[in-house]
Amino acid sequence: MKVQLGARSYDILIGRGVMHGAGRTISARLPKARLAIITDETVARLHLERFRDGLDAAGIGHVCLPVPAGERSKSFPVFQSLCEQVLDARLERGDAILAFGGGVVGDLAGFVAASVRRGMSFIQVPTTLLAQVDSSVGGKTGINAPQGKNLIGAFHQPALVLADTALLDTLPDRDFRAGYAEVVKYGLLGDAAFFEWLEVNRQGVFRGGAERDEAVARSCQAKADVVAADELEGGRRALLNLGHTFGHALEAAVDYHTERLVHGEGVAIGIMLAFEFSARLGLLPDLDVGRVKHHLTGAGLPTRLSDIPGQLPPVDVLMDSIAQDKKVSRGELTFILVRGIGQAFVERGVDPAAVRAFLEEKLTQ
Amino acid sequence: MKVQLGARSYDILIGRGVMHGAGRTISARLPKARLAIITDETVARLHLERFRDGLDAAGIGHVCLPVPAGERSKSFPVFQSLCEQVLDARLERGDAILAFGGGVVGDLAGFVAASVRRGMSFIQVPTTLLAQVDSSVGGKTGINAPQGKNLIGAFHQPALVLADTALLDTLPDRDFRAGYAEVVKYGLLGDAAFFEWLEVNRQGVFRGGAERDEAVARSCQAKADVVAADELEGGRRALLNLGHTFGHALEAAVDYHTERLVHGEGVAIGIMLAFEFSARLGLLPDLDVGRVKHHLTGAGLPTRLSDIPGQLPPVDVLMDSIAQDKKVSRGELTFILVRGIGQAFVERGVDPAAVRAFLEEKLTQ
Structure with missing residues (x-):
């Protein structure tokens, strides 16, 4: 499935097991890109090792930046810390931020991708039903303010969305x-x-x-x-x-x-x-x-x-x-x-x- | 003078005294918009009162958000504080952030405009030579990270640039x-x-x-x-x-x-x-x-x-x-x-x- 946005068009791959081909799929679209994987601690525990193995097998360099699970991670301090960690990892404009998690992780990681070096590539691997059907598609990213949800953010379209429906088997x-x-x-x-x-x-x-x-x-x-x-x-x-x-x-x-x-x-x-x-x-x-x-x-x-x-x-x-x-x-x-x-x-x-x-x-x- | 960027094209008005017509110029382009004026304390002391008088005369509602002068204001804490102040002032998407100052104020205010509600209108009134000839044109906005200058930010084009060369008379x-x-x-x-x-x-x-x-x-x-x-x-x-x-x-x-x-x-x-x-x-x-x-x-x-x-x-x-x-x-x-x-x-x-x-x-x- 394709989201038609001219130069910012991108593919959404949906189905059981699409996560396992992630390495090849990403290499084909962003050759030589390194990844910063932003994920939450729950998803990391359940799925991260297998996901990283696939990236290693495809020779894709990556660092993992876990955040606490839950809405409270969509905050200024977590946003700042992630931006600085991405810079510390020396990722460049052509490298990518990969969101591996639900809506919170996707919104947060997307705003990091939009902001570091004024915009890096962004990949969504949504692991919840909510993220697969809603937040991973469309480019809305952001964090919460004391005044309300999602009030600080950016429109930043992903380069690719991989919705592996098998991941939903472990969803509460x-x-x-x-x-x-x-x-x-x-x-x-x-x-x-x-x-x-x-x-x-x-x-x-x-x-x-x-x-x-x-x-x-x-x-x-x-x-x-x-x-x-x-x-x-x-x-x-x-x-x-x-x-x-x-x-x-x-x-x-x-x-x-x-x-x-x-x-x-x-x-x-x-x-x-x-x-x-x-x-x-x-x-x-x-x-x-x-x-x-x-x-x-x-x-x-x-x-x-x-x-x-x-x-x-x-x-x-x-x-x-x-x-x-x-x-x-x-x-x-x-x-x-x-x-x-x-x-x-x-x-x-x-x-x-x-x-x-x-x-x-x-x-x- | 016009910057040709399709739907994001905008005018740059240059000359002695263009600041005094700011109220009318802004009203014509953004009818009914309210403004959050981000400025530094030095510029505020020299020029803010006269500038606000012009806005008042044109019936443009506005709040002023001063920051300390100098590069150190291009930081996460100042960015966060400004975003929250803009939300507290209940500015909406169609309202505008106005940068009244030099390059620091413009870069910082532009990133606030890019991020609050995922993008508000943005007006540049540069008060230094550097800002008039460089930073106010082109849409680069951002703040500094410990790893370097301008590493966190967005491309966000202004809706209007007013470069009043008379303001340079008081520039050190x-x-x-x-x-x-x-x-x-x-x-x-x-x-x-x-x-x-x-x-x-x-x-x-x-x-x-x-x-x-x-x-x-x-x-x-x-x-x-x-x-x-x-x-x-x-x-x-x-x-x-x-x-x-x-x-x-x-x-x-x-x-x-x-x-x-x-x-x-x-x-x-x-x-x-x-x-x-x-x-x-x-x-x-x-x-x-x-x-x-x-x-x-x-x-x-x-x-x-x-x-x-x-x-x-x-x-x-x-x-x-x-x-x-x-x-x-x-x-x-x-x-x-x-x-x-x-x-x-x-x-x-x-x-x-x-x-x-x-x-x-x-x-x-």
Whole structure:
């Protein structure tokens, strides 16, 4: 599969075992490049040795830069430390940063690749479902600020994405489910047929095998199409944020404590809120809301604010996070709303009072 | 004057007093944008009040974020603090970061603009000769790492450059001279006629008036032409680094203490070393070396390692800095050498032993 971006086009290779050909695949695209592998300690323990063996066999020089697992590594101090380690390893502009991990590792490593020497080559080897279907494709990179998630970063496209679906066999159930929220999102935002396919094949996707590979491939294709049409999020790309404005606010509300909420869970609740809020505005029938809720809960995903363990902050704090979202423009709230399954659209100038009243009600349910 | 970069093209306005029309000029290009003005404390003291009055008169909302003057502000902690202050000020993607200062402020503010919300609009109002003729044009932004200058950053083009030559009236002589080294560079690298013009008009340029404006304009045009041909420094843009590989190593050698050496002085010595090393390789006549030396010393610029006050580190340290330069590729040294005045070229695979022997000799002169 190819992401069409002119001179910045790149391939996504998807399937069981594609990781094992990584050495040859990388050598063919970036001859003589050395690699800095940024990974997290969990992934390193499970998969790094075999991955390095493959690189050694292909004669690719590399250094490994592990970071602690979890969202908190997307911080200024870790970013600075990685930049300095890459420089210490004497990697040059033509060398590459390789992200070997989930979304956190990919976002962080991508921003390092964008920034060291004003831009080095970048390779994504995503090891989670979320990273394979979403964050590894499209070039969004970044770290978190005290004011919110992903507020500091760059658009920096990878030169290659290797999505080895066999790596998902060792993924904890909770992380697989969380990634599945992003898969469902592609159906809900613009492809009702894909959502229907998921309604039929969800269990196959969770079990692994051909359905899983197909779900990953269809998701990547959906993302690649949107990115090719709108690389820098001037318009249509914003649809990919379905569920994310609410979701980000919830992640901030738990201070990014992943024991309480991981990104995909925030997206699942956020999608549900976007559907319910759209229904409240009279945009779509309650039937569609019910279908989405049924599918997400069937997949074991949270759909209500009360599904988040512990106390949530008051509505003011949530509204404040929403106002800091990157999608805010000239102080106007912008949301991705829906007219039905597969029919998301960008709504500017959403009334903050309506959002606040809606959230206040949801906080007490 | 326009920098031609397709969708990222932008205007450079040059002349005495262009700063006073900044409000209208900015409003016309970025309607309703709010500004975060990043400036240094010296520039703020001299010029900020008048500049802000102009913005107020045009109804442009803005916050001011001053940083300490000097190269040491191009650091991770200052970068982080500025990013967080911009977010605290609730600036959005369509708002702009405005750099009001010299090269340090421009490089730092540009990297902030490139990174906050993955890219905000950026305006340069350069207040030094160096920034007006070099760093404000072309989109190179960044901060320094322990391993060397400008090693962390981004290519991020401004939306507008306002070069008010009247601001140079208050520039200390030493800073004007240092900026002049970059003006001379444009003649030496590719425009012998401009160098000859400078030989005739140097005193006029230093006095101010029409010659100064012309020197700034010709320099900006030279830079804009090179950048338009090669935005990301794949080839010809590297010629702009004439004198910079040696110069950066010297700045690192004095640990960026500007009492000992400022960037333009490092460039002047670096240009001289590039000419002398080229002559040593038999590439050009000694007569050309003499002409360049005569012109730079006439302008009050240093040309020898011994012109730098205090002790320099041993040759190993200088060679180490040179090996960390961004222009290094596959471990090969790349230098900008010259075949004559106005005839610079990129030379790959320069023998490190020859460079070392040359520098060792220069260190004892």
